[in-house]
Every structure is written in C-alpha cells, then in structure tokens.
Amino acid sequence: MIIRPYGDTTGDGMVQLSFTLPIPHDKRAEGAALQLAGKMGMDPAMLVHAKQMGDGYTFFVVYGKVNHLVDTDKVHVVERDFPLLSAKEVNAAIKRRLRRRLNVVGACIGTDAHTVGIDAILNLKGIAGEKGLEYYSELSVTNMGAQVSVPDLVETAREKKADAVLVSQVVTQRDAHLQNTRAMSAAFREALPAGRRPLLIVGGPRFDELMAGELGVDRIFSRGTTPREVASYLVHALAGSPA
C-alpha cells in the first residue's frame, strides 16, 4: 500500500518538525530554518514558531507538506512469528511438552539501575493490567535485579539451569546497551556448549529488533512488549508452539 503522512485530509502529506540552529534569531535565521525544511523535502514549509535561546541559538517549529510516498510492502520489521497464548495455554503447553517447570533468569546488566523493564516483564505485578512471568505457575523465575555483572548472570543461569535468560537495558548511553549485550552473549557462548546454552533474550526501548543475529542473542523485544508476548515466545522457542 502506498501512503502519505496525514494532517487532517487524506493525502495532504503534512508533518511537523522541530530543531535548533546555532544562530541568533532574526529574519536570516528563519530563512535558514525554511531552507533546512526544504532540503528535508517539506514543500511548502511553514515556520510557525521561532524562539532564541541564550546568545546564539534559535529553536524552530516547522509544519509542512512532504511529497514522499511510503510503500508499506517494502517495510522490513520483525513480525510476531509465534501465536499469542493466554497464561493458561502457556502453562498447559509447558506441562505437556517439557514435563517440568521452565526456568527463567532475568537481570539488568551493566551500570543500568533501572529495573522498570525487567520488573514489568517478571514481577507478579506485571504491566498494563497483564501479570508478569512470576504469575505463570509453570515458569520458575529468578529476578536478579539491577547492575548484575555478566559473570554473576552466567553463574546464576548455570546454577538455576536456566532455559532462558532475559536481560533488560533501559538507560543507555553511547550504545552501552549494545556493548553489554555483546559481552553477555559472548560470555554465554564461552561458558556453555551450544546444546546447553539458555535462550538469550534482551529487551529495552533502544534496541532494534532486527539486530538479534548481530548481537548474538535469540530474540530482541523493544518498547511496548508485554509479559504475555514474552511467555508465548518462550513456549514457542523452548516447547514448540501448540498445535
């Protein structure tokens, strides 16, 4: 399907944009802002707001029409390739196929102290009205909390005979989430032979779901993931999807 941005009329192509230029506010600065908008494909562009900040910077808001077309058939994303199960179905599938509880170990690694992501997925409380993995009777969950070192994580995963390891990275700078994830997957490859390695899953708002292979993990979950999606994936990957 071919689409365009939508302001208030189908096909109007309207977008909004804000940015700062490192010059004081005057007529020339406004012209410069419009020039940038034009080069970004906004035509016509309307400068609706300009405000000087300090001595040498100006903030702009520009509205305008873009002529680019978007072809939704040419978009590449990771589509959910497993069925979404209810908690009951998840438990039943694990019971039937694994005949034991499925062990999950979760942690925030590196210096990240923000457990909000891992807690949303693991804690009983869950998120957005959905209970976390602790709620699933056939899942045995160990939440190691924040600032867990990679060696500690590997050790705990080994000790708990983890089927899956969930790592969350919320606050990250200079791509620390990518470096941490690579270090983590490398450590697991080194510590355990292929057949005994747990499923490695990372999650966090800054991850690109397409990077799983590059980072050496089995799956990446990004913003907005719910515990149920993670549980369903665990069943799909470790116990085979139910018929």
Next chain:
Amino acid sequence: MAGKLDLDATVVARARALAARAGQPVVDLARSHTTVSVERAVLRLAGVTGADPDGIPWVNRLVDAVRADVGLGHGVAVPVFHAMETTGVEDVTVLAQKAAAGSVRFTVPAAPGRARQRARRATAAGLKRIDRRRAERDRLIKRHGDPKQRPWIYLIVATGDIYEDIPQAQAAARAGADVIAVIRSTGQSLLDYVPEGATREGFAGTYATQENFRLMRAALDETSKEVGRYVRLTNYASGLCMPEIATLAGLERLDMMLNDSMYGILFRDINPIRTFVDQRFSRQIHARAGIVINTGEDNYLTTADAVEAAHTVTVSQLMNEYFAHEAGLADWQLGLGHAFEINPDLPDSFRLELAHALLARELFPDAPLKWMPPTKHMTGDVFRGNLLDGFFNLAGALTGQGILLVGMMTEAVVTPWLSDRDIALQNVRYVLNGAGNLHEDFTPGPFIRGRANQVLSEAIDLLERIVDDGMLNAIADGTFGIMKRPADRGKGLDGVEKQDEDYYNPVVEDL
C-alpha cells in the same frame, strides 16, 4: 503552610522516636568501624594531594601501605604521623610517595601522643580551609542574594567534558537555574579512588574531581555576579569514595551534595556497613562545610510502585533525618527527597501526589525538600511528558517544595538538548509565575488528608517492623525499593575494618 493535613503531633513524634530506635544500632556500627575512604579523607584534609603516574591518588597508595603494615583499626593518622617523625619527612605527600615506593615501614607507637598531636594539627589546617570556604559562601550570598522564589530551580548538566559543562551551566544559570548539578560519569560510584585533574571524557556525565569542582565553582561565581544571585553548585557524595568527595566539596565550596543513607546500598550494591560508616563521616563534613545534602528517596519509586511504596519514602526520610541530625546537620541542610512518580493513568493520581508531597512538607517543615520530576512514566511521547512536568511543577508550587529538579519532556529519550531545557524552564516559569502563590488558596479536603494520614500510619507500621527486625535485616529483606542487600555482601566490604581500642581519627575529634 503547616497544619493543612491535621497530622496528629503524637503520631509524628512516635514516628521520629521509632526512626531513632531503628537507626541507633546503625550509628553504633558506624562509630565502631572505619573504611579506606574515611581514612583517605583524613589524609586529604592533612594535606596529601595528587596522584601517581597511573592516576592512582597518593592517598590511596598511602592508605594501602599503612594497611599492609598495621591494618586500619588504629586509624591511619597515628602510623602516618609517627612515620613522619621517624623518617624526618616534612611533607605528607612526599611520605606517601616514599611509602608507595616501599621505603617506609609503618608502626603504631606505644605512646601515640606526639603523632596524634601532629596529625591533629595537620587535619585542623584542612578543616580551617573548609571553614574559610563556608565563610566565603556566606559573603557571596550576602553580596549577590538568594533566588527570589521558592522552590529553587535545579538543573542538570552532563556532557562528560568539564569545559563543555561550564558554558552549558552558565547558560542554564542565565536562563533561570538557581542550582546546577553536574551529573557524574556512570560508574564513578564504584571506583574506589577519586580521579585527579580536569577531565574531558565521561559516560553520560562528568567525573567528580577536585579540579572539576574548582573550575565549575569559579565559573558559576562569575555568573552569580552577572545574574545578581548566588548560583549554587551540586555534585554527588555517594559511592565508594563518599567521604573523600564530601571533603573535596567542602574544600572547593560546593553548595549541595547528593548524600543518601541507603542509595549506594540499594542501587549500587555497595556493602551496607561500608555505606553507613562512609555516610556518617561525610555528613559530619557536610555539616561543617555548610553544605545542603539531597537525599535520594525518589529512587525507591523508580523501582517500586509509587502508591504502594509511598510509605517507604516517608520511612527513609525519617531515617535520613535521624542520621543527618546525629551527624550534626541542621534542618536547613536537609534536602530530603521525594518524587512525582505515580502512574498518571491511575484515577486521582494528582491528588495522591499532592497528599504525599504535603505529608513530606508537614513532617519536615524546616527542611528544603527536594522535589523530583517524573521519570518512570515518561515515555517517548514528549507532548504528554511536557504536560506531566507541568503538573509536577504545579504540585511543587502548591505544596511548598524547597528545591525543584526541572523535569525534561525528553526523559527516557535522549540526554537533554538545549531546546529541551529551554522548554522545560518555560514550563517551570509559567507555573511559578501563574500559580506560585496558589498554596495560599489551597486547603486539602478529606481525600488528601486521609491519604496522607494513611501513608504516615503505614510508615509507622514499617518502622515498627524495622525496629523489631533490625535495620540491616530490613535492608537484606528488600524492604526499601524491593532490592535485597545482605550486610555481608556488596561492593567495598573489603575496605571496612573494625576500630581498635586505640583508634584515632583527628578529624572526627574536631567535628
């Protein structure tokens, strides 16, 4: 502003008495132990400066050398100043260099009187420098004045490069910031030494070093003159080097320091005993230096639910107050923390926030409370974020908060851009200008009063459990912020030693 919640004075008194009972064993623990960082702070006050070619400070080298010979239980002051006498070295930094080279042996003299006297003279000179910086602050405040309004507006800069931070901090002050905080580089809290010199590289923050402190304070002194109000500077006395950083802050006239009694334990997995020992000493220094501490209760709510865990904030505030008073801090120095972190989708979330904020205000009427903006429920939706920050600002004005950390609509998206900061300050100015005195017209009804009293009574229940269970056990059980931190684990435990009978710390003698 006192008295809007009808808090029962006997209940409040009971809460304080319980906090004192819960805290007493921790104070006893702090008084009977020392740490490598406390001893290094003593040596810094005694005049040891600089670092070896690898960047390891001479204070670290000297404490390690003393420890290897006689342990820490006597305190380092006596062995060090005894060695000065026996070796004839006059400069304590030179002694550190010789000790690092292995050419000095440390012993504890049978009659330590002379060494004690010399040590105390040396550290008294360091404390005198802190006293002079405090007097200088008082003079500058008199000359340039305090901010016109409350709450004071607190803004963060953090580029990693002190020379980039300086113009940003000055610009923020010109745009209305009353307090500038320079966020530290990620992970500095786990370094067991304080880096040296001006630094130009950091991760999501700038290293706390004595030279960086000095540079930034000097720049803000210039800006204070220009804007006609004294612009305050904040850094972080936390992590493994808390006592040393507190000392450097006093020496370089920083004005506020983040210094929570439990943050390091809960969020950095630093050993509880290490933290309490370090914290007591750093608070004694802060008291002496006239520094306002900021506590970190806001952090509990980033991991626990802000409604269910509201009373843990109150408990922690009471504990922080007790520990602070015990260490000699006055009420005006207690920037007790709390935060606007209730899920905005919850019905009456704003009324609950007002109840919690007013409770803190009325429990601690003379403390400059530090009001922290929403982070947990900030999403990539910057428009909604800006609205949430507006309500946060309004709650701050309505409940008489002392220090308002400016919320950024791009929280959880990027480190703040210039334009984010400008928009955030516009938000604060609009609210304070339009509704800054609304508290005069605001009388809470039964919902807010009831909620505040409920939180207080839950806090008392929890304090009772902590008294029964013991503070260290409560921390081990995950009572605060859900994290479980046993007393025999965590980072920095190997830097803790029990004080011997003859332990001597010349700084503590003078504090």
